[in-house]
Amino acid sequence: MAERIEIIRCLQDNYAFLIHDAARGEATLIDAPEAGPILRALDASGAKLARVLITHHHADHVDGLAEILVRHPCPVFGNAADAHRLPPLDHAISPGEKLIDGTCEVFDAPGHTIGHVAFHFPALKALFSADSLMTHGCGRLFEGSAQQMFDTIARFAALPDDTQIYSGHDYAKANLDFAARFAPDAQALEARQAELPRLAAEGLPTTGTTLASERNLNPYLRAHLPEVARAAGLPGASALEVFAEIRNQKDNA
Ligand SMILES: [Zn+2]
Structure with a gap:
């Protein structure tokens, strides 16, 4: 594999990602929480920044962008539906579209925000899910409904077991403590x-767990299981009702 994923810690608990394509001597950046650490990573690798892919409009995913572009001018990709509140886009993209010579699929991932997208690189077995599906958890529902996040995660659940899930924050410890309440493996x-x-x-990253491992631990991928419904206090309820209840309990935890 000529490509390598570099995980860059930014701000308090954010992650950005560089996908290095050694054959082309270039890199793709996923999200730009903060310029400093990302510029240092680019300097260290000597890679040419080829493009930036943005998952959603929140400040802690885009605030470093302008400064990065001064030193590494390159096209910025983001959801057309959110173009009005994203930084200026060179490529307004839509879910279902394929990018970078077909190597990256854009997934619709609403729930945390309405216009949130995720980027799937099948050959790399990597899903950049930012604040939708997260390590042992899922993002807070700031704009979308439980139904939307449920559908988002159901789309990801159809991906192969060995897909690595790269989420936008290091919330693994808090999420795992909470997940322990809901009958994980x-x-x-x-x-x-x-x-x-x-x-x-x-000081190692907690993101990049496999979908197989998340299926054992992440309550939002397990809401269809009877033992999880019981643990949520909703025996016999639908997977969606259980999902919404777990998210609600997390908000009030
Ligand atoms: Zn966010």
Whole structure:
């Protein structure tokens, strides 16, 4: 594989991502929370920034963009439906579209915001889901409905088990503590509870878990299971009702 994913920590708990294409000597940036760490990563690798893909309009995903573009002018891609509140776009894209010679699929991912999109790179087995599906959790419903986030996550659930999920924040510890209430796979929970402190001690990222691992731990991918419905206090309820209840309990946790 000529491509490599570099995870860049920004701000308090954000992640940005560089997909390095060694064959072309270029890189694709996913989100721009903060210029400094991203510029340093570009300097260190010597890569030419080929493009920036934006997942959604929140400040902690776009605030570093202008400064990055001064040093690395390149086209910016974002959802056409949100063009009015995103930084100026060179390519207003739409869910279902394919980018970068067909190597990247744009997924509609509303729920956290209405215009949120995710970027799937099938050959890299990587989904950049930002604040939709997150490590052991999902994003807060600022604009969308539980139904929208439920449908978003159902679309991701159809991806292959070995797909790595790159979310926009390091909320893994808090999300895992919460997920433990909803009958996760006991062995997977124990393993991850042991792993997270090690990652934290070494300053390693918590994002990039596989969909298979999330299916064992993430309550939003497990809302259809009877034991999860019982744990949520809604035995016999639909997967959507259980999903909405879990999200509601997290908001009030
Ligand atoms: Zn956000």
